[in-house]
Amino acid sequence: QQQVKQSPQSLIVQKGGISIINCAYENTAFDYFPWYQQFPGKGPALLIAIRPDVSEKKEGRFTISFNKSAKQFSLHIMDSQPGDSATYFCAAEWSGSRLTFGEGTQLTVNP
């Protein structure tokens, strides 16, 4: 199954709070797991990515947690800022750099 399930569909967080977005997959052929950020009127842009043999990757305020046995991974945004308000997509890479995307999470960070 070339599907990635993402939740929640939307998320509202106060400034300074932690935003958490979750994804799950079935296909064990997926071999890389990026997260993309999309602002209105723009294309998605790579935010952070993780290999399946690593359980956590952190870049600044953004952390991916990866659970290979559960086939789940999540994005944590620490100290969320209004500028983080965007739509976030998890994705899974397979066969020749192709990406299957989750449904997207619309994050709103209130000031």
Next chain:
Amino acid sequence: DAGVIQSPRHEVTEMGQEVTLRCKPISGHNSLFWYRQTMMRGLELLIYFNNNVPIDDSGMPEDRFSAKMPNASFSTLKIQPSEPRDSAVYFCASSRDRPNTGELFFGEGSRLTVL
């Protein structure tokens, strides 16, 4: 460095008309992807080219859709005839042929409205 360039940015057309969307990938990138984004279905991969050759077109919805990549710097996505359900944002993305990076570079998209 120029990013992926798509045109037109917005297109409004009537049902039955032909629509052509254009994409210029980043120079040096040898993989090109066309995605469609809708509220209902999210981001769907339509077709994938590698070195100008279509590798996977299983996501192309039906025969009304066709895509070409005549050279490394240009690709088109054509819909003929267009239908209202084709209304969506169509993204072109490119990448170097480096698996396990997860990185595609997307254009700003072409918003298509079919009346």
